[in-house]
Amino acid sequence: MALPVTPITSSTTGSTSNQEYLLQGSVYDNALDSLLHRLRGLNDNVETAPERFHDHEMVYVLRSSSSNPVAPVSLRARHALDHPNMPWQLRYLGQAEMGDKNRSTLVRSCIDCGTSDNLSSFLVEMGFRLDHEFVVKGYLFRKGRMKVTVSKLFRVLSPGNTEDIDPISMSHLVELSVVAPAGQEAVGDDMRTFAEHLKPIVQMEKVDHRRLQTYQMAQ
Known part of the structure; x- marks a missing residue:
């Protein structure tokens, strides 16, 4: 999948800095x-519908100036369209680490912070675009502590118009x-064991986003 999303709802408040252990896959709509x-x-609450x-x-993205070239900084602003009164979420994701071939999952640093609804204008004032x-x-x-999200992604056809999507x-x-x-690292072994239960419907893998970005640039 082309977009490096981490789909979680916008209910997070406070701020945390941790590592995210991640496996990804895709499944056809049918x-x-x-x-x-x-x-x-497999869910903890078998009798209840999923969230x-x-x-x-x-x-x-905040890009560097020509006089002081550094790697661009990317931040993600997210809010729940079905619960507009919930806090917005600001998320930073570090560069994904594939690790050696024996590592069970991809690992990346992440920082999550709940914010007010003027987050977008604040980021623009800070120089982000x-x-x-x-x-x-x-x-x-x-x-347990694992989350599984199954998400359909839509491009926004008219900037800012979340109704005009495809x-x-x-x-x-x-x-x-x-x-x-x-x-x-033992977390990854538990995740890999859980992922085995999803076969053959979906194959969960460590996705090398750097190779994916290189491929997309070459197209």
């Missing part, structure tokens, strides 16, 4: 019901993640 049925059976979310995410935006709709399942693909993005303090 296999969605089978995947949701499987996840309901649903409908969010708008905007990715802002909107790079791209999208709408995401989906389902959230929980298994599906990016004929598939859903599937993400299995755990946010935990650094150094808890």
Whole structure:
């Protein structure tokens, strides 16, 4: 999937700095019901329906000046369209680390912070510029400290208009993640074991976003 999203609802408050352990996959729309049925059976609350979310995410980038060239800084502003009174979420994601081939998951640093609804204008005042935006709709399942999101991504056809959208693909993005303090590599083994239960509906993998970006630039 082209967009490096981390679909979670915008209910986060406070600020945390941790490592995110991540596996990703995708499933065609016609296999969605089978995947949701499987996840309901694995969910902590088997008898309840999964949490649903409908969010708008905007990715802002701060680029360096020609006199002081440094790598661009990217921040994600996200809010829940179905719960407009909830706090906005500001998220920073570090460069993904593939690690050695024996590591079970991709690992990246992450910082989450709940904010007020003037987040976008604040980022612009700080010098950030909107790079791209999208709408995401989906389902959230929980298994212990693991989160599984199944998301449909939509491109925003008219800037800022979250009603004028179009599906990016004929598939859903599937993400299995755990946010935990650094150094808890055993988390990855639990995630890999859980991912085995989702086969053959979806294959969860470590996605090398650097190779993906290089491929996209070459197209």
